[in-house]
Amino acid sequence: MTDDPARLLAAAWARLAAGAASSANAARLLTLATVGTTGWPEVRTVVLRRADPTAGTLDIHTDLASAKVKELAALPRAALHVWDAEASLQIRLHAEVAVLSGPDAAADWARVPGPSRLGYGVRPPPGTPIPAPLAYDRPADPAAFAVLRCRVVEVDLLHLGERHRRARFRRADDWRGDWLAP
Amino acid sequence: MTDDPARLLAAAWARLAAGAASSANAARLLTLATVGTTGWPEVRTVVLRRADPTAGTLDIHTDLASAKVKELAALPRAALHVWDAEASLQIRLHAEVAVLSGPDAAADWARVPGPSRLGYGVRPPPGTPIPAPLAYDRPADPAAFAVLRCRVVEVDLLHLGERHRRARFRRADDWRGDWLAP
Numbered sequence: 001m002t003d004d005p006a007r008l009l010a011a012a013w014a015r016l017a018a019g020a021a022s023s024a025n026a027a028r029l030l031t032l033a034t035v036g037t038t039g040w041p042e043v044r045t046v047v048l049r050r051a052d053p054t055a056g057t058l059d060i061h062t063d064l065a066s067a068k069v070k071e072l073a074a075l076p077r078a079a080l081h082v083w084d085a086e087a088s089l090q091i092r093l094h095a096e097v098a099v100l101s102g103p104d105a106a107a108d109w110a111r112v113p114g115p116s117r118l119g120y121g122v123r124p125p126p127g128t129p130i131p132a133p134l135a136y137d138r139p140a141d142p143a144a145f146a147v148l149r150c151r152v153v154e155v156d157l158l159h160l161g162e163r164h165r166r167a168r169f170r171r172a173d174d175w176r177g178d179w180l181a182p
Numbered sequence: 183m184t185d186d187p188a189r190l191l192a193a194a195w196a197r198l199a200a201g202a203a204s205s206a207n208a209a210r211l212l213t214l215a216t217v218g219t220t221g222w223p224e225v226r227t228v229v230l231r232r233a234d235p236t237a238g239t240l241d242i243h244t245d246l247a248s249a250k251v252k253e254l255a256a257l258p259r260a261a262l263h264v265w266d267a268e269a270s271l272q273i274r275l276h277a278e279v280a281v282l283s284g285p286d287a288a289a290d291w292a293r294v295p296g297p298s299r300l301g302y303g304v305r306p307p308p309g310t311p312i313p314a315p316l317a318y319d320r321p322a323d324p325a326a327f328a329v330l331r332c333r334v335v336e337v338d339l340l341h342l343g344e345r346h347r348r349a350r351f352r353r354a355d356d357w358r359g360d361w362l363a364p
Contacts, residue, residue, distance in 0.1 A: 003315055031263055033215035033225035040276055041223055041261040043215035079223040081213055090227055128363045133185055133347040136363040165315040181310045181318040 005167045005177030012091050012157050013053035015084050020051040020058075026084040027051075027091070032060065032148075033079040034071040042071060046148075049108075056171060058093075060148040061112070064101050065125035069146060072097045078150060090158040095150035105147045112145070120144040158182060183341055187349045187359025194273050194339050195235035197266050202233040202240075208266040209233075209273070214242065214330075215261040216253040224253060228330075231290075238353060240275075242330040243294070246283050247307035251328060254279045260332060272340040277332035287329045294327070302327040340364060 002008055019027025033043040050059035058080065062068060072078065080093040100108075109117075121141025130136055155169040164182040169175045184190055201209025215225040232241035240262065244250060254260065262275040282290075291299075303323025312318055337351040346364040351357045 029265060031213045031215075031225055031265075033213075033223040033261070035217055035221070035223050039217070039257070040259050041215040041217050041225075042274075043213055043223075043225055043261045043263040044274060045263070045265045045272055075221070077222050079215070079225045081225040081227070083211060083213075083227045092224075092226060094222055122363050124363045126363055129360045130363050131361070133349070133361045134345050135361070163316050167315070178311045179313070179315045179317070181304050181306045181308055181312050 005169070005179065006175075008157055008159065008165070008167055009155060009169050009175060009177060010053075011087070012089065012155060013051070015082075015087055015089065015091065016048065016051040016058065017053060019048045019082070026086060027082045029082070030058075030060075031081045032068065033081070034068055035075050035077070036067070036071055037074055042067070044068070049147075056152045056175075058095065058150040058152065059108070060150065061108070061120075062146050062148055063120050063122060063126055064099075064144045064146040065122075067127055068148075069099055072099055072148065078148075080150065088160045090160070092156040092158075093150075093152050094154040095152045098149045098151070100147040100149055101145065102143070105145055106142075108147050109142050109145045114140075117142075117145075156180075183343050183347060187351070187361065188357075190339050190341065190347070190349055191337060191351050191357060191359060192235075193269070194271065194337060195233070197264075197269055197271065197273065198230065198233040198240065199235060201230045201264070208268060209264045211264070212240075212242075213263045214250065215263070216250055217257050217259070218249070218253055219256055224249070226250070231329075238334045238357075240277065240332040240334065241290070242332065243290070243302075244328050244330055245302050245304060245308055246281075246326045246328040247304075249309055250330075251281055254281055254330065260330075262332065262334075270342045272342070274338040274340075275332075275334050276336040277334045280331045280333070282329040282331055283327065284325070287327055288324075290329050291324050291327045296322075299324075299327075338362075 117140035121144035299322035303326035348364040
């Protein structure tokens, strides 16, 4: 394991890029935490669709009517997390989130495979009480498709080894990297 | 897959109990989300140490000096999450969290295995910048040991199958269970 924080950060972005590329990798599924509209923290699984290490952005797809979109409209800050067991690496991120939809998301929608499109436009909207477990429809509705573009501003990495190593990186510091007590 | 919400809830608690019992199970590692002291959501991996389906509580161990303890002192509400791939089940929980330490945590400390005790009492405290990645000590300090006792108040379950099923349960409704659009 490295004593150079820049190498640890590069390794984390490589794991994220691998997750975006293939569902065989741990970082395919992230947890996304937000502050809920009632003040409770909220956390759920999301699928990482794109990772851009150069820009420091991650893309997630969601239904425009989902609770997380409402929460991010009120406070556009998310925490993202993955525990990558193979790399013994916990990746924690803070990101400012822009919600793209309509024409701004049209190019992304065009790349969503047909079966996956059914995940967008659930009626009634996600989270609505229904009288029976399957009392909903899934029309593939491009108007319900949204991209959460997450601009990472802080990265907190914890590598578990014989001795643990933890480092924090901030966009505002040009990703310099500080070691932290784990 | 069941059309009885009570059976879905029982299945979720069984997965949580299995996670508390053995590290071979998915629900051994949960993610815990809090609202940070700067207003950002925070999320990290935690180890599930005990699950009590009857009382509806989950126990997690942490360092009393960790950021999550400070965050929970300010707002004692947590969201907990696990994606159990084997069961195709996402478990999301809201819990009110009590932080137990000192005499209130002594019985739990007595059951922590020797090597695991080194996780408590890191100096300098967790999250403190250090000049090199291993510039910290890990004395096994019982005064730094804390139990997060999470009293679950809401459960949101999503089963991914040929068609998805989602249900929400609230302690205030005596865990009755409502189906939701997924």
